[in-house]
Amino acid sequence: MEFGLSEDDRLLQDSVVRFLTTEVPLDRVRELAAADTQKAGFDSALWQGLADLGVLGLVVPERFGGSGQGFFLAALVSEALGGVVAPAPYVGTSAATWALLLGGSAAQQEQALPEIVKGKRRYALALAETVAPRQDAALRLQGNTLHGESLCLIDALPATHILAATSDGMLGVVEQGAAGLAMRPMQTIDRTRSWGLMQANGVSWEPLGGDMPRDQLLRRTLAAARVLLAADTLGAAQTMLDKAVAYAKERKQFSRVIASFQAVKHMCAEMVTELEPARSLLWYAAHAQDHVVEEADLMACLAKAHLGDIGREIARSATEVHGGMGFTDLVGLHYWFKRIGMDRQLLGGPELTREEAARLQHFVQ
């Protein structure tokens, strides 16, 4: 029984964190965030670097060019990316990879997975309407083609493909740039990633052709995406806490460092008291995705909700510890604040995912 990181996990985590620390300095984040929304949220060199590190093939079996090490590591990578607010379409691509593994036909897997591992194929997620359709958006099949609208696509513009769900929960893939497809960037608080609105007018759509029942495939895909989002929040919240503690040890008021004020100490203590057990919950939820499959869905809902809540608290408190500086653009703390704010709403906010968890446990019908 080992509940924690193995030696190998730690090596991978260290190498990813080291890579990201040099490749994604705050200036790079700023630069991309300032770019127009067509370019925002994607650094192609960074993506290639991640592919070279093998990070895009962690869940992909060796016969498709990956290392088949499991979902837990993918969550650790997502955490590391959140930690530096990396402009990378990782959640979309990884969740789609997971969907292809679980529910793609052999031919689809053979075609897509090696390309994903190499960094050549990237996926946006058009799944929001399966959780909570806003503005009456929906994607429908007419014959073999897709019609309708989907909002808040995750990793919209850097994607070469879109994993899209019909309103009755069938998953399939659309090619970016396909005839009849219009993709418009959506401007959100989070400019470290890319968001979009897709309009389909008779777009050709290829359903995932594996054996897993439609409903189960959708739930497992959502679960994976939610765990990755929660991991992203965990990483971002940890960085905010670290920055708050470091700032408090430097900044002086009333002739002393503010870290010596008990009010400030207690804010930091409260943040870490929430963060550490939440990390343990997230680890389990990630592990469950491929090792405790019967709990994969429930744990993803609960972990997403929990990280969403404590992430928000930490984002607020860590900003407060920085005083006015936290509110400015100067220290760039707001990129983390906004990233956490975005993760919280995607694919179901805390109340929505908890209600799903209640249904999964038959607390309600």
Next chain:
Amino acid sequence: MDLTYDERYQAFRQEVQRFITEHRHLAPREIGLERPSEEQKRWQRLLIEHGYAARTIPKEYGGFGAPMDVLEQFIIADEFSTAGVSQGLSGQGIAMLVPTLLELGTEEQKKQYIPPTIRGDMVWCQGYSEPNAGSDLASLRTSARVEGDCFVINGQKIWTSSAHFSDMMFCLVRTEPDAPKHKGISYLLIPMTTPGIEVRPLMTMTGDAIFNEVFFTDVKVPVTNIVGQRGEGWKVANATLIYERGMLGDPNQTTNFYKRVVEVLQRETIAGESIMTRQPQLRERLLRLQGRVLAMRFHGLRLLTHFSRMEMPGVAMLVVKLYGTVLNHELAALAIDAMGELGTLYDKDPMLRDDGIWQRWYMFSLGLIIGGGTSQIQKNIISERGLGMPREPRTPEEIAASTAKQPQS
């Protein structure tokens, strides 16, 4: 991550399960806040004999004598708790004094005190807090001066849980009045029957008298009743505080507690409909707490892995008392809210639910938020030792220096 157990542990788990199935009819219902009954002591002896209590305590001190193995300990706790069967006696003697003696006691002390304590024949109370020394424990004033081969003790302790039925007290006293605050304290073992000790029960908010004031007037104990050296009592006490805080954040207990709250929401009704379906706000609170309970549970497993690898878990360990005690309090609060007006019933009202445990737990868990180092003290510890932030001023000099810096009003 690997949550499977290898064969040896699987076999061990089965062995524990078999024991529980075969013997559960002998288990006492609940270990209460009283002196252990004969039935409880019999059960305790049976547990020790099979190695499910006092497992790692050496045979010569009456224990089972198994080598330390955190996974075995975990499996035992897990199985007993899942089965809802008593894991034997707890209490400050077993949880705090025994580990301290094992670490720092003399051979005679170990032989004399450990065997009757783990069997439940010798009951202990903890005499640390004083009216003017709570969070600032090191400012305690109860004194002990040496006269011949005795310590002569004078002073007062307060909040002393179980003192009214204890045989012995492990106690902090000031033996070197001229030494600096933390260096003048000694750790003594005091028989409660010694002349000059007076125990006055203090009623608590739950309506029970679970703790006491204890007065000492020229109480004499042999100088050999000291643990560690004179003036080293602070260090000795800190060894035990670690054990106390570990005891106050038990994920198994919280998990069981959560399950009972689920039952309350399903069972209690308004206009014939269960609270669970009728009141989505309370359901949301339940799910919110479920996330926290699971976080605490998995956090426990993570710490366990650290210990089994002989690693220091760092700040992850320090947050456990604060997190766990507040969570228990919130769980009880939710159960009460689900019952509404009927959640306020108490004592022996005929409509009382679950023997009145919810209100008692609601209040008692608040006591645990305060006892064993308050939440604010925990936050000081977490920020200082866990995050490396500056220490609160502690010594008179540091305090004088820090107040001198405050602007005059």
